[in-house]
Amino acid sequence: MRIDKYLWCVRYYKTRNMVTEACKKNQVTVNGQVAKPSKEVFPTDKITFRKDQITHIITVLDIPENRVGAKLVDIYRKNETPAEAYAHLEMLKLSKEHYRKSGAGRPTKKDRRDIDDYGTDFIDDEEHEDEI
Template sequence: MRVDKYLWCVRYYKTRNMVTEACKKNHITVNGQVAKPSKEVFPTDKITFRKDQITQIITVLDIPDNRVGAKLVDIYRKDETPAEVFQHLELLKLSKEHYRKHGEGRPTKKDRRDLDGISFDSEEEETDN
């Protein structure tokens, strides 16, 4: 089975076109060699690909006939990605949410005044000393 079809079948990419684009950008390797979308994949092959700032490593256990359900994916692949990589991704998400929570939009006038009040309070304390 082709590597683009395999990664689509085991639900790592939403469309085969997305896998093809990743192959063209050299984000996918099979057994250490850069893979074209038409590269054939066999059981025991190691596929390494970069997606969402994570380099994932999977081993092909079996070839599916068609796209499989999310619960059946583990039959066809073994995920060998280290756990530290996913922890690093969680830290990146937390660092992005530090300033404003997702979905709050632009700061309001009240938010701006609160921010100005914080900076003025710290300057006043410095001048009092």
Template sequence: MRIDKYLWCVRYYKTRSIATEACKKGHITVNGQEAKPSRDVFPSDKITLRKDQINYVLTVLDIPENRVGAKLVDIYRKDETPAEAFEHLEMLRLSKEHYRAKGQGRPTKKDRRDIDDYVTDDDFYDATE
């Protein structure tokens, strides 16, 4: 089975064309070699793919006939992704929140109304003169 089709079948990519693009960009390797979308995959192959800043490591256990349900994915692959990769992603999310807390961007409608209530029209004109 083709690598792009396999990754689509085991639900790592939502569409086959997205899996094909990932292969073309060099995000997928099979047994340490960069894979083209048409490369065949066999049981016991090691696949490494980079998606959402995580390097997933998979071992092919079996080849599915077609796309499988989420509960059946573990029959066809063994996920050997280290736990540190997921912890690193969580740290990235937390570090982004550190610099800019959620809701601290542009004022919301409620914030704007509160500002308007605080600053009346008479105060505004007195301050500018």
């Protein structure tokens, strides 16, 4: 089975076109070699690809006939992605939320003034240190 069809069948990508684009950007490797979308995969092949800031590593266990349901995906692949990769993704999500809550919209005038004051307060403190 072609690599683009396989990754689509085991539900890593929503469309085959997305897999094809990833292959063209050299984000997909099979057994350590960059794969074109038409590359054939066989059981025991190791596939590495980068998606959503995570480098996924999977081993092909079997080839599905068609796209499979989410509960049946583990029959056809073995996920060997390290747990640290998922933890790193969670940290990225939390760091983005820390700055500004999602859905809060653009910064208000008050937010902008606070940001501007933060920079000037630091400069004023340095000037006053010279006087002391």
